[in-house]
Amino acid sequence: MTAIDSTITQPLIGLSARVVHSANASDHHHTGYIIDETDKTVVLFDGARRRVIPKKIAVFELSLPDGQKLQLEGKALVGEPADRLRRAKRQRW
Numbered sequence: 001m002t003a004i005d006s007t008i009t010q011p012l013i014g015l016s017a018r019v020v021h022s023a024n025a026s027d028h029h030h031t032g033y034i035i036d037e038t039d040k041t042v043v044l045f046d047g048a049r050r051r052v053i054p055k056k057i058a059v060f061e062l063s064l065p066d067g068q069k070l071q072l073e074g075k076a077l078v079g080e081p082a083d084r085l086r087r088a089k090r091q092r093w
Helices: 001-011 081-092
Strands: 014-024 031-037 041-044 050-054 058-063 069-073
Touching: 014 041, 014 050, 050 058
Parallel strands: none
Antiparallel strands: 014 031, 014 058, 031 041, 041 050, 058 069
16 A cells, blocks of 8 residues: 555645645645544644635645655545545445
């Protein structure tokens, strides 16, 4: 399993993230830790503010605990982790 596959199927809470691109110009370049995740949004905390970022319209750069950085389209992250796991397993058959 690649780092991208395992990241998509895991909860994102606790990872450091940066918004690389977003259809909403006010969401560009926000950086922080993911403190909450819903089906359609990610909540970033930058030390002062919570920012709710829609997954579907953004591209995220995630910093993994081992130091790797991954860029993922938010469309791949839509859904709860359990739903993403089911979807990933279904695609392999």
